[in-house]
Every structure is written in structure tokens, then in C-alpha cells.
Amino acid sequence: MAEPSTRISSQNGIDPTRASEAPAPVAVEMKPPQASKPGPDGIIRSQPETPLVDIMGGSSRQQINVLDHGFIALVDCMPRLVPQGQTADAAIVQAARVSYGQGTKKLNEDRGLIRYLLRHRHTTPLEMVEVKFHVCMPIFVARQWIRHRTANVNEYSARYSILPDRFYTPNLDQVRKQSKANRQGGEELFRVHDDAQELKTAQDFVSYLDDVEGFYKRYLALTEQGVSREMARIGLPVNMYTEWYWKCDLHNTLRFLALRIDAHAQAEIRVFAEAMLKLIEPLVPATVEAWRDYELGGVHLSRLEAEALSRLASGASPELACDNARERAEWADKLAKLGFRPS
Numbered sequence: 001m002a003e004p005s006t007r008i009s010s011q012n013g014i015d016p017t018r019a020s021e022a023p024a025p026v027a028v029e030m031k032p033p034q035a036s037k038p039g040p041d042g043i044i045r046s047q048p049e050t051p052l053v054d055i056m057g058g059s060s061r062q063q064i065n066v067l068d069h070g071f072i073a074l075v076d077c078m079p080r081l082v083p084q085g086q087t088a089d090a091a092i093v094q095a096a097r098v099s100y101g102q103g104t105k106k107l108n109e110d111r112g113l114i115r116y117l118l119r120h121r122h123t124t125p126l127e128m129v130e131v132k133f134h135v136c137m138p139i140f141v142a143r144q145w146i147r148h149r150t151a152n153v154n155e156y157s158a159r160y161s162i163l164p165d166r167f168y169t170p171n172l173d174q175v176r177k178q179s180k181a182n183r184q185g186g187e188e189l190f191r192v193h194d195d196a197q198e199l200k201t202a203q204d205f206v207s208y209l210d211d212v213e214g215f216y217k218r219y220l221a222l223t224e225q226g227v228s229r230e231m232a233r234i235g236l237p238v239n240m241y242t243e244w245y246w247k248c249d250l251h252n253t254l255r256f257l258a259l260r261i262d263a264h265a266q267a268e269i270r271v272f273a274e275a276m277l278k279l280i281e282p283l284v285p286a287t288v289e290a291w292r293d294y295e296l297g298g299v300h301l302s303r304l305e306a307e308a309l310s311r312l313a314s315g316a317s318p319e320l321a322c323d324n325a326r327e328r329a330e331w332a333d334k335l336a337k338l339g340f341r342p343s
């Protein structure tokens with residue numbers, strides 16, 4: 001069984017499942033929607049109390065270019081219209097009030113409620129916000145991205161259309177060496193400016209990508225000779241760009257961001273995740289602020305780590321009661337992040 005995990009940032013012992021410990025409701029009169037009569041179709045249409053404004057400021061898309069030919073564009077969100085002076089954070093607060101009863105309309109108290117939700121992982125109100133992106137990324141990035149199953153995706157069909165001539169090629173000074181510590185990662189860059197052998201290796205890598213790109217002409221020629229597009233594409237490399245529409249609720253989007261902004265994620269997906277965060281932040285500023293505080297910038301501790309930390313507090317060695325070398329190394333990293341240096 002997995003170790004129960006705790007977080008330094010939420011050690012106040014509150015059980016979020018106990019409604020009595022949820023934020024105290026503030027007695028504010030909640031006006032019902034302006035009473036209207038049903039129309040001839042039986043539908044009651046209510047006017048908003050405050051004028052609604054487009055949270056995307058009237059733009060049809062908000063795009064950030066990423067890598068050499070890629071981009072990520074926010075094309076829609078829910079809610080798209082919000083009461084003037086508010087953001088999509090309001091939809092989260094509105095949903096949370098169903099659980100916690102009447103709240104308050106003051107923005108700073110809404111922020112407190114959002115921070116409470118994030119601290120205690122009461123995540124369903126976050127699912128009331130959705131974001132939709134148009135993304136153009138290399139196929140090897142798409143393969144990692146698609147593993148986030150909670151999104152809705154519709155991808156460009158290379159069975160139906162010819163793939164455009166777009167390939168990802170890193171610059172020489174972006175070529176990474178195989179990491180010695182992490183079998184899945186590349187960390188250190190080739191020293192292309194001050195080591196002739198390393199420059200040569202990086203050049204060899206880029207020239208290998210150029211050779212692979214050369215297959216594109218043969219792909220086109222074969223489709224012209226009558227080979228089906230669905231077959232011709234199977235010889236194309238994974239640094240070719242593909243496109244999709246990606247829609248996801250905010251809870252799972254933040255989960256995607258936490259995993260893909262993390263230093264363990266591949267650099268080429270990280271740059272997309274960072275751009276996505278930049279596009280989302282103005283939509284839900286209080287939620288992103290709380291998520292940075294409690295998730296992205298938090299330090300998660302297992303039971304063994306929490307026990308080691310309490311030993312440290314009483315002056316003993318913070319040795320982890322575990323003989324797994326990787327786990328011990330991860331604990332050393334966490335201690336360093338918390339500001340403790342080995343004595």
C-alpha cells in the first residue's frame with residue numbers, strides 16, 4: 001500500500017470532509033435571480049444582476065508561439081462571460097457555495113475560500129471551469145500529452161490530409177546529454193561553444209534530424225504515386241508537428257501543469273505547459289495563486305519523511321528509515337529545498 005502522504009503547507013489537521021470545519025458562512029443576503037415569467041416556450045430567462053463581460057477581452061484566440069514551429073492558443077473557456085470586475089474564479093466560488101452554504105461576495109473572502117479548497121483538495125468546484133486550446137506540437141510531445149486522459153481531444157488526421165512540412169529541430173545549444181542520475185532524462189547541454197568534440201556530436205545529432213526530414217519528399221512523392229496517406233505517413237519521424245484541439249476542466253488542467261512544468265518532465269513539453277499556464281492565469285488568478293502556493297511550490301512529505309523531519313526538529317539526524325537509495329536521494333533533495341544542508 002502507498003505511504004500516506006502529508007504536505008508541509010497543509011498541516012493544520014483539518015479534515016476537509018467535515019463540513020463543520022469548512023469556512024464559516026458569512027451572513028449575506030443572497031438575492032434570487034430576478035424573477036421573470038416563463039416565455040411561450042416555458043423557459044424562464046433571468047437577467048444578470050451585474051453586466052457580463054467577455055473574460056477573453058473579445059479576442060477569438062490568444063496564442064503563444066512555442067519551439068520552432070509550434071504554438072498554443074487559448075480559443076475558448078467556460079465561463080466565458082463573467083460579472084464585470086470578476087474572473088472565472090467566480091464560477092469556482094459559486095459551485096463551492098453549494099457545499100458551504102451562503103458565502104460572501106467580497107473578492108478577498110472569495111480568495112480565502114479558493115485557498116481553502118486547494119489546501120484541502122476539495123477539487124470538484126475547479127471542474128466548473130473549462131479551457132480549450134488549439135495546439136501545434138511535435139508528435140513526440142503529443143504522445144506524452146495524450147496520456148492525460150481526462151481531456152477531450154480532436155487531432156489532425158494524417159489519414160485524411162497530407163501532413164504539412166513542419167519538423168522540430170533544436171538549435172545546437174539546445175541539444176541535451178543523457179542524464180547520469182535519471183535514466184529517463186537529459187539534463188546537461190553539450191558545450192558547443194567551448195568543446196570541439198561536443199560541438200561535433202551536437203552537429204551530428206542535428207544533421208541526423210535533417211536526414212530524417214529528407215524523407216518528407218519521398219512521403220509526398222509516394223502519395224502522388226497513389227500510396228494511401230494512412231500508409232505513407234508511417235515512415236515519418238516523431239519530430240514532425242501535429243495539431244489538436246484540447247479541452248479540459250481546470251482541476252485536471254492544473255494536474256497536467258503540475259506534472260509537465262515539473263523539472264522531471266521533458267523540456268519540449270515543459271515549454272508548452274509554461275505557455276499554457278501563462279494563458280490560464282488571467283482567467284483564474286486566485287486559483288492559480290493558491291495552486292502555486294499549495295501544489296506547484298509545495299513540498300509533499302511521506303509518513304517516513306514527516307517522521308524524519310520531526311527527528312530533525314528534536315536535534316537528531318533526519319535519516320530516512322528506508323534502505324531504498326532513490327528514496328533517500330529524493331529525501332535529500334526535499335531537505336535541501338526546505339533549506340536544510342547536510343552537516
Ligand SMILES: Cc1cc2nc3c(=O)[nH]c(=O)nc-3n(C[C@H](O)[C@H](O)[C@H](O)COP(=O)(O)OP(=O)(O)OC[C@H]3O[C@@H](n4cnc5c(N)ncnc54)[C@H](O)[C@@H]3O)c2cc1C
Nearest residue numbers: 144147148149150151184252255256259260262264265266
Ligand atoms: C515525468 C513523467 C514521466 C512519465 N513516464 C512515463 C512512462 O515511462 N511510461 C508511461 O506509460 N507513462 C509515463 N508517464 C505518464 C504518466 O504515467 C501518466 O499517464 C500521465 O502523467 C497522466 O497522468 P494522470 O493519469 O494523472 O492524468 P489523467 O489521465 O488526466 O488522469 C487524471 C486522474 O484521473 C484519474 N483517472 C483517469 N483515468 C482513470 C482511469 N482509467 N482509471 C482510474 N482513474 C483514472 C486518476 O486519478 C488520474 O490521476 C510519465 C509522466 C510524467 C509526468
